[in-house]
Amino acid sequence: MKLLRFGPKGQERPGILHADGTIRDVSALVADYGPESVSFDLLEQLRSAKLDELPVVEDSVRIGAPLSRTGHFIAIGLNFADHAAETGAEIPKEPLIFSKAPSCLSGPDDDVLLPRGSLKLDHEVELAVVIGKRCDYVSKADALSHVLGYAICNDVSERDYQKDRGGQWIKGKSAPTFGPLGPWIVTADEVGDPQSLDMFLDLNGERSQTGNTDTMIFSVAEIVSYLSEFMVLEPGDVITTGTPPGVGAGKKPPVYLRAGDQLRLGVAKLGEQRQQVVSRD
Template identity: 60%
Template structure:
């Protein structure tokens, strides 16, 4: 299934995409897609529904983030060999874990605001994993059983905040609007091999990132398992799993977003996003 949320910001309703690409309204079946409804079996509830039995939604409606909110918004750094090389970083011996602020969650087509004082705002196409049930000390061979589904994430990053302002990477990762997630939550059963998905990102129509999840250093199962040994993962938690090469900081000379750019990105089977970037205006 391809599950989504549609409507004005703050008033989104849950929906499902049918085989013809029409959004179907699920609000008569479940209240929303939240950590609580996922824990209560929302995906199982809607799995047996014939989409044609649901009201069709008018084309062109705004698509919101796939969840009303997230608990943990966890990110993995330097998880593609070529990306580590382009940033001049060593290949990690273990996954690098950091956090994005949960309230940076953002719609996949909504405007992204470059933060006040930004000098180096950057882009990152990433595969995001949505947790479906509590996971603690999970073995890698069982880890995918705890996954509800997958989505596209743009792990928008401010590199000056991230690497030059002291402390941990979180400073450059959680600014408002820095977490576009969607357009769909694609349930795990629809993805035959999560470790073989093509990825891309364009800036103003120019291809910057081309990659495939098969080149991850640590695969999805390893990441879910590893993270679950340091914290309990709950339904509605998100792990965004790293980016392939082609980010702005890796270019020679580096290229960063100043405002006025259009960024488009996508992952095979998981859909596409597009954001206009604008400069902070107070």
């Protein structure tokens, strides 16, 4: 099942991508997708509903972030060995954890806003995990049973803020629109093994990033279990799990994003995103 939200910004409604390719409005069944509602019980409710009888949504509708909000937006850094190598970093011995501000959550095709004075805006195609059941000291063997589904995330990053302005990475990861998510959450049963998914990102029509989740240093199961040692993960929490090589900061010379740049990115089974970089007023 593919869960999505549609409509103008601030007025999104919950929907599903039906097997016939149409978007169906499920707002008669659930008010919205967010921490209060996303759960395995909700999935069962949707699966048992007569989805064929629900309203069809126009194809031209805007697709928003698949969650109204998230309590935690957690990210894992340097989780691909080849990406760590291109940045000159050592391979982490334990997952490198940082946060993105929940307010950076954005629709999959919304514009990416270039912060005022930005010098080093960068892209990162990533596999995101959406939690569906409370995690507190969860074992690696049981971790995936707590995952509701998966989505594409572009972990947009301002490297100057992240690396050169002191403090923690959250400063370079949290500006408005720095967390495009979606176009939908694909439930875990449809994705299967999360460690065998091809990934790509094109910048202005040219391939910039290529990878596969099978080269992640720490698997999704390891990450969920590890995080649950240090914090309680709640339904609706998002974990974005690291990026393959090809980011702008790793090129020689570096290639950073500028106003007018076009991004297209995707992860196998999860769809695609398309964004344009625009200057912030």
